[in-house]
Every structure is written in structure tokens, then in C-alpha cells.
Amino acid sequence: MVVVQDRLGEIGTPLSEVTFVVVDLETTGGSTLDCGITEIGAVKVRGGEVLGELQTFVDPGEPIPAFIQSLTGITNAMVADAPRTGEAVTTFLEFAKGAVLVAHNAGFDIGFLKAACSAHGMRWPGPTVLDTVRLARQVLARGETPNHKLATLARHFGAATQPDHRALHDARATVDVLHGLIERVGGVGVDTLEELTSYSSRVTDAQRRKRHLADDLPHAPGVYVFTGVGGEPLYVGTSVDIRSRVRSYFTAAEQRRRMGEMVRLATGVTPIVCATTLEAQVREIRLIATHEPRYNRRSRHPERAWWLTLTDEAFPRLSIVRRVGPDRPAFAGPFGSRGAAEDAMAAVHDVVPLRQCLTRISPRRPTSPCALKDMGRCSAPCTGEVPQEEYARTVAEAAAVLVGDSREAVATLRERMGRLSAQERFEEAARLRDRLGSLVRAASRSQRAAPVTAAAEIIAARRSPRGGWDLVCLRHGRLAGSTHSPAGADPMPYVEALRATAEVVPPPSGPGSSALPEETDLVLRWLDTEGTRLVDIDGEWTCPVGGATGAHAELAPALGWAS
Numbered sequence: 001m002v003v004v005q006d007r008l009g010e011i012g013t014p015l016s017e018v019t020f021v022v023v024d025l026e027t028t029g030g031s032t033l034d035c036g037i038t039e040i041g042a043v044k045v046r047g048g049e050v051l052g053e054l055q056t057f058v059d060p061g062e063p064i065p066a067f068i069q070s071l072t073g074i075t076n077a078m079v080a081d082a083p084r085t086g087e088a089v090t091t092f093l094e095f096a097k098g099a100v101l102v103a104h105n106a107g108f109d110i111g112f113l114k115a116a117c118s119a120h121g122m123r124w125p126g127p128t129v130l131d132t133v134r135l136a137r138q139v140l141a142r143g144e145t146p147n148h149k150l151a152t153l154a155r156h157f158g159a160a161t162q163p164d165h166r167a168l169h170d171a172r173a174t175v176d177v178l179h180g181l182i183e184r185v186g187g188v189g190v191d192t193l194e195e196l197t198s199y200s201s202r203v204t205d206a207q208r209r210k211r212h213l214a215d216d217l218p219h220a221p222g223v224y225v226f227t228g229v230g231g232e233p234l235y236v237g238t239s240v241d242i243r244s245r246v247r248s249y250f251t252a253a254e255q256r257r258r259m260g261e262m263v264r265l266a267t268g269v270t271p272i273v274c275a276t277t278l279e280a281q282v283r284e285i286r287l288i289a290t291h292e293p294r295y296n297r298r299s300r301h302p303e304r305a306w307w308l309t310l311t312d313e314a315f316p317r318l319s320i321v322r323r324v325g326p327d328r329p330a331f332a333g334p335f336g337s338r339g340a341a342e343d344a345m346a347a348v349h350d351v352v353p354l355r356q357c358l359t360r361i362s363p364r365r366p367t368s369p370c371a372l373k374d375m376g377r378c379s380a381p382c383t384g385e386v387p388q389e390e391y392a393r394t395v396a397e398a399a400a401v402l403v404g405d406s407r408e409a410v411a412t413l414r415e416r417m418g419r420l421s422a423q424e425r426f427e428e429a430a431r432l433r434d435r436l437g438s439l440v441r442a443a444s445r446s447q448r449a450a451p452v453t454a455a456a457e458i459i460a461a462r463r464s465p466r467g468g469w470d471l472v473c474l475r476h477g478r479l480a481g482s483t484h485s486p487a488g489a490d491p492m493p494y495v496e497a498l499r500a501t502a503e504v505v506p507p508p509s510g511p512g513s514s515a516l517p518e519e520t521d522l523v524l525r526w527l528d529t530e531g532t533r534l535v536d537i538d539g540e541w542t543c544p545v546g547g548a549t550g551a552h553a554e555l556a557p558a559l560g561w562a563s
Helices: 066-072 085-095 106-119 132-139 150-156 167-186 193-197 205-214 242-248 257-265 277-291 338-351 388-403 407-422 426-454 491-501 517-528 548-559
Strands: 019-027 037-046 049-057 100-103 129-131 222-227 233-239 268-273 306-310 318-321 331-335 457-463 469-475 478-485 533-538
Touching: 019 066, 019 106, 019 167, 037 066, 037 085, 037 167, 049 085, 049 167, 085 106, 100 106, 100 167, 106 129, 106 132, 129 132, 132 150, 132 167, 150 167, 167 193, 205 242, 205 268, 222 242, 222 277, 233 242, 233 257, 233 277, 242 268, 277 469, 277 478, 277 517, 306 338, 306 388, 318 338, 331 338, 331 388, 331 426, 338 388, 338 407, 338 426, 388 426, 407 426, 426 517, 426 548, 457 491, 457 517, 469 491, 469 517, 478 491, 478 517
Parallel strands: 019 100, 100 129
Antiparallel strands: 019 037, 037 049, 222 233, 222 268, 306 318, 306 331, 457 469, 457 533, 469 478
């Protein structure tokens, strides 16, 4: 499955346009459970300019401890006629409406505000919160300041107001600290709210300075390719907005270690704008398969897939192969590993008495020694014991399991699993379950892919998130082209133009020959998505009655199989 990677919103809000409300509270103690607010101070700023200030005492509904009175200078007499907590917090929330809240050690102040809302039946609006303590720890070098207390940072940045445990004075000092920190990160290219809130010292200055690689990229869906000094592809990805996604690699939003290394080596980014998301995903797979970029971990070796098929012999047996030719009508796959293919083979052998010996047998000389039978590992009748015509019926049973009606085989295996579980032979039951899962998944995959791969052309459409229709042309299971019909336009001229310009794809010489198996999986998933409409088809689109697709849909939820 192709995963479209998570994206940040494009660039975000420039810091010069963000309204910050810097808040500080004085309280009767440190616990929100049994302490109250005594004073609220807040300063509203935008673009370095003070837009307004708010200061109010608050009646906490309890005496202020002597120690707190000594620390803050706020006495019981000063709050006697002040608004109660609910009224004061309501006033503050109205003052801060729509702004980003900023506080020094924000967990403390925001915790008291949330507790007040909860106690008085008010909804906490959930604003973005910025903590100047956390930001200072990320921005300032080790040893640059002895600690990150507000008073220390206020002196470090030359704040006009020194904090003194009075709410408005402390909020004013925090404003100057905030501006000092913003100025510091601005020197390394952090100029949006999104980048500031996710700022991390883990992202090096050199990495941030490479943001210019995204400057000329388009705001469009498609593929992006990070390239190195010699132009070699380092990493291939997809996004609905190429520029936004590439910019995120230069911020703390990207936390994969190998991506940091990749960005340090990158000297350019090549965009490939695509008409549809499906086209972007397919192009990504093809590029990774072709170039094998060192920082991509998936889709690099599509040729390593395995298939399970019947051999072309007088007395056929099951064989695990890398490629299946057009003369092999009965096969299942692809499998991601040989072990999975071996599990599926064992499942077929559990229900169909095919021979398992590797000796190639001629109908003129059908008898041969069977080492597997001598070791008790093969229960199938030796070819010398049955006529070729009778063995052909056994082969037909095996072929049905792979490409036809597999209901009887599945029922037999499920019954056997039930017996093993009833006998508390749980490990054996689990092995049989895994074998059945490998068989049903692969057979379902190949049965669903077969009609799409055989069809000379399929034109399909789906409503686009951008409005209008996303149109795709598939030829023999390969994406031959795609386009977008805008909202309000007649889509049929776009369909005809797509048909005329789509890639010419010859009939397949075997599964996986027209398109990589992973591409075919993407195509099938796109076609199966609710809302997709079939516009035209040159071929047949059918699956066998009682085939593995139905069995997989039935068994997957019950047995916990991955889809």
C-alpha cells in the first residue's frame, strides 16, 4: 500500500500577522485543585506593536496565604471587591479571542485557566499555546544563560520591564522575551507560526537554511524528488501540495533521522506535477523501482516478488517462481516473501493431494522413487499409482483453489483449525491459520488483478476534492494516463483527449509484466473506492464465483488478517 505522507499546511501564518496574547497569572498556590487565581495580566501584541493590555484582580474565594501575600504584594483587601473567578476568566477569554496564547511556563497558567472554565461550566476554546520556557530551551545555546527563569531571560534580552510577581508586569516582560526569541529564530529562517510552534534545536541551522529548495516548487499534487550533488535521486515522495510537503523537511515536523541526513546531502528538489493523486502514487512507485534511491525503504525491489503456480508437466506440482509466463493460467500472488509463498503452498497441499517430489516425470515413464514419501512428508499418491487422467482431476482441484472456486478448500481448512483448537493444539491451529491467510490473500489479489490486467482499456472517473472529475485510463492493469475535468465542464471531451494521448500498453506476457504488482494494487484500490464510476471498458471485469476474494472478505475481520 502506498502511503501519501503527512503534510503541513502551506507556509502557514507569517509571524508578523499573528496576534499574540501574553498572559500571566498570580495565584494562591501551585495546585489547581485547591488554589485560586488572584490576578490576571495580559498584553495583546501583533507585529511587535502592543494592541492592548488587560489587568484585573480576582477574588479567589479563599484567604491568600501570608507567604503569597509577601511574594506578590497582593493582599486580601486588594481582592475583596474584585470580580469572582468565573467573571474574570470570561473577561480574559473575550480579550484573547482568536489570538495565540503565550505564557512563561504555560502549563501553570493555562492549567489554572482551564480549571476555572471547568469549575464554572465554561468551554475552554482550545487556542494555540506557546510556552516561552520551552522555546528558550530550544533556541538558546547551552550555557548562554544560567537558567530559563523569566527574570533571567528578561535581563538577557534587555526587557523594558523586570518581572516582580505582578501579573501585568510579568506579562510585559514575557512579551520582550518572546520578541527576543522570535528575533533569534528569524535569523535561521523561522518566520511562520507553524514553524515557531514546532521549533526544535534538533533541526540544524544548515537544514533550515535549505528551505530555499522549496521556494520555486508548485502548490500542486504530484511527486517530488530530492537530488544530490550529481543529480542522483536521494528520495522520492508524493503530496497533494508539493511545496508544503517539501518545506516540512526543514522543520521539526520531520523527525525521521535518515531524512535529516538526506536533507543535508540534498542540493535540489525536482517536482513532477500530476493530474490526479493516483498518478502521483504510481509515478512514485515507478521512480523508486527505477532509481532505487538510498533513502526510500519501500518499493525498491519489485522484482523480488514471488508467485505460486502449477508446473507445466504431465504430472504437475506446485512451484514457487519469480516470474509467471502466459502459459501458466493457474497462479496466485505476488507474495512479499518466499516464506509467505511456502505457507500458501502448504495450505494447498493440506487439502489437495498433489505430488511434492521435484523429479520431472514423463507420462511414458511415470514411476520414480519419491524421497518425500519415504520420509513420510508426502501423502499424495505417487504418479505410478494413478493414471494421468485421474491425476489431472487432482490438478484441476488445485487450480480451482488458486483461480476458481475455493470455498470447499477454505471450509476444509477452517474445520481443521477448529478441531485443532478444540484439542488445545493452538500452535498448530495458528500455523494453519497463517497458511490459509497467505493463500487466500494472494489468490484474492491475483483473481482481482486478472480481469483488469486482461482488459485492453478501462476508463474510470471519481469526484475530485478540487471539484470536477479525476479521470484515469488503464491499459492491461497499467496506468496509461490521467487528467482532471474541472467543475462545471463536460467531462467527455476530457475523456476522449485522455484516450487519445494515453500510453500504448501491449498485452501482458505474464502477471507483473505490464505494470509493477504494487501499481496494480494501487489501481485496484482506486477502482474499488466508493464513488468511482466506470466510464468505458474494453474487456471483461469479473471474478470467479466462490473465489478467494469473497473468502478473504469474510475471514479477514474474524481472523485478524491485514487487508
